Amino acid sequence: MLRNRELRAALIFISPAILFFLVFWAAPVLLALYYSFTDWQVGQTETWAGLANYTKLLSDPQFHTAVLASMSIVLIVMAVSLVLALGVAIVLADPRIQAGRLWRVSVIVPVVTDWVATGLVFQLFFLPNQGVLASFGQSLGIDALNSVRWTTDAGLAPWAIAIFVIWKQTGLYAIFFLAGLKGIPGDIIEASKVDGANAWQTFWRIRWPMMTPLTVFVVVLSFVTTLGLFEPVYLLTGGGPAGATRTLPLFLFENFFTFGNSGYASAAGIYFLLLSLMFTFTASRILKDRDES
Template identity: 55%
Template sequence: MTYKICCLRRDLKYGLFFISPSVVFFLLFWIMPVLLALYYSLTRWKVGRPGTFIGFKNYTNLLTDPQFHRSIQASLTITLLAVAGTMVLSLILAVLLNDEHLRGGRLMKTLIILPVVTDWVATGLVWQLIFLPHSGVLAGIFSFLGLRELMGLGWTATKSLAPFAIVIFIVWKTTGLYTIIFLAGLRSIPRQYTEAALVDGANAWQAFVNITLPLLRPITVFVLVTAFVNTMGLFEPVFMLTGGGPSDATRVLPIFLYETFFQFRNGGYASAAGVLFLVLCLGFALLSARSLQYSYYE
């Protein structure tokens, strides 16, 4: 008995030793910034100057700030469109790649994952060239198809088109990651279930909708929450393509935070906006986890 206790203590020490770097990293770079943001959000703090405590005044000002409201609206519009497009496209690609008889499956996986591992800034420069009016790649495609009236569209300079340009960029960049996650979920589902449904007379679509999708709900919830939070926090694609314009059409929350902190030097106001942004993301994650019932199988 004493020997077992000694072994358990030794294993506990080794376990604590190996996880301690991750715990320290998490505390320093996740928990501490959140606590500092909470503190500074309650102060009137200009960057480079000492702050003074003002309570919840920053929050009350934010809730009545029309620029903050427009930033939330722009963020939600781009995020919802991008998440919907990404989830649908990644699920379709995952279903195709799940076919054992698909030729070139490995090549397709490589091509799908390439945008994910490429830097946002580098790909942003490429998409700037793609969206150039008249001389861009997209304009060349329109010219080849005989749609010359569409060649001059200013995708990143038109208020109605700029959000869609960013959505296209985000969907292209992130679909590969969620495709791999969906593919892992599909391959963890026993094939006996769908095979039994096919034997009972169901077609492939009925088996997918009534068997595969319900069993895929845990993965779907994970992808939904991850895609929503990641897309809401994206700064690079918006900054690279539009910079928040035109006419604040793409001035999302990260751009609002960046301008408030670095341009206007209003650290307290930016911290309060960051805290509200965190609350929004956490609220969505909790609602998604509670509203979608999980399905498990043995």
């Protein structure tokens, strides 16, 4: 139990954080919630519209496309980058491999670079005929690579975006996994070896279960951040072709800023928030249940 004085001190110390949270998180969310029930158009006064925006969204094919586009990119990114990250972490954590600091740094470099700068590089990377991939194909004699429309083919565009995001984010998840692996006490591993467990068994029965809380965190983090990504989509495809990669953030952005449908965009934002919360809740429940069984 905190004594009164300690409690007061604690409150004083966390008050800036609380204030920050209130001003930059709670207030905007509450405002968006309010506006989502209005017909607000940028620059005009709003009137109450009840659930109109929400029902309209549910029947808006553009919104459906946006949710689908977002989900497909998120799924590709999560599936690939989490597996890749775990692999990288295992390699980096293995004492026999002796991964130096340079390797660890190289893993984190894409994470700390700027989305826009790297986005422009990836634009050039995917450009047909003149781009990096196309030139690579030319040097290998694979002419077919010239005409691959990475960012303008409805089927490939989500992949192009996902490749960029995976390159950019895997390092971060790898660092988390690495920390998790390193955090497992050595005596437990040793005990398992004494009991005759092989490396495979040690991983699946000792390391992996012990990392569950961390995994939940990384899964949720990757879902939420990827869902919210704007720059890579905007830079690589601009939502195209024909809206195939017009993800939720782009939908929100376009409705708010280009069309001025602010109330409508706010409602989409609230759906967006609900989607993130639902996933977070479900993911932690599933992993916890598994952990307990």
